[in-house]
Amino acid sequence: MHLFYTPDIKSEFYTLPEEESKHCTRVLRLHNGDTIYLVDGQGSLYTAIIQEANNKKCQLQIIDKQIEYGKLPYYTHIAVAPTKNIDRMEWFVEKAVEIGVSEITFLLCEHSERRQLRLDRLEKIAVAAMKQSQKGYLPLLNDLTPYHRFIQKSQPSSTFIAHLEDDATKSIKDHYVFGEPHCILIGPEGDFSPAEISTAYEAGIRPVTLGKSRLRTETAALVACHTLNVLHDIFAPL
Template sequence: MRVPRLYVNQPLASGVDCALDKRALDHAVKVLRLRAGDPLCLFNGQGGEFAAMLVRDASGGLLAQVGEFGPDRRESPLSVRLVQGISRGERMDYTLQKAVELGVTDIVPVVTERTVLRLAGERAERRLAHWHGVVLAACEQSGRTRVPGVAQPCALSDHLTDYRAAAGAGIGLLLDSTAPDALTDLGPLAGPVNVLIGPEGGLSAAERQAAQAAGYRPVRMGPRILRTETAAVVALAVLQALAGDLGGRQGKVGPDR
């Protein structure tokens, strides 16, 4: 049986009991239905994970008894930043969830000309907190031991300015169905990769031109037009396959049961 995994935002050490925060405890008890004596796995996003067991404390509450440490085994060798045009509701959640499962390193949500969802002030903070929750849940499910960062949403133009100015920002790839080069033509990739994907409706012609001027290289992914959430999944899967992350470094991985 698959051992449940929980993210905890605190230091972890073998032999040191861990008091679970409200999010972790609620998830363990109300969602996973765990009880005292049940095994689980803890990670804090700093790399590696710890075997643990739920036990009762002196007051009758639940805490985690931390056991043996296990090193990273599921992180990709390729650093990939997903620069994603913000899409609506469940589409954005799906994109974030699957990006985490496919080993993305961090995510930059960007506002574009065709972005329907507009975020500002308290609404933006709530949405960002929600996205962090989606990412954490995907890490728990997929076995990730490092938590991808989700940046504060910004205008695409601001991201392009930062990308142009940053030293060592890595390769920039712009998904464009009309590009002359295919993503699969790139061959193995060693350095950081930035993948720019538009929202519903894609990027405007002016935005594509601005991205290329900033150093993004247009690449296509076949003859069909993909939805924004599908494009992210396909692009990340292809990049990880090119980097050797998919296909058995750790042996065949089956579906959850």
């Protein structure tokens, strides 16, 4: 399936932007009459026929629309402090989108080593991962958010904090509720500060452990994402 990201479809005719047109005609070598597929990042999958295989303005006609394509039957939100090495965070975004994630928020914590973020770059990586894994939904990516502000807006019953302190003894599985949204907080490379952990507890957020191994930030975030994905499959009704 040749999949293209087209968030601005409004009629039965559509023109691919120049970059996508070149990819369609020069890389994939598609021609007039060939079928391609378009996603808008909000669950709509369009079937289109190439009317004019122009490498700058490839003209298409939409012949079919499918809604809720690839919709996740669960809502996974990972709130993570970006790593100093941005390549690691880009890797996490790519892999989380491939696995299946609904929302990612980047946290600004006391021990954060990265205090600036190019969200546009991460969004491009998310789009590429969405197309590569043939998904219909583009996860919501939230810019750097101060930790305390995030805690104030969180839902305590469905939000959990993964840290390295001894009182984090229960796993995500122990708190998992099928059909409910889940948000996991992942700290920076120096972990959450004691004050931040206390703030989470005071808000009613419970701690979880991701296992006995000490994980890098991006690894911990991906483990949390994958764990929720697997738990849904395990607890889903037959």
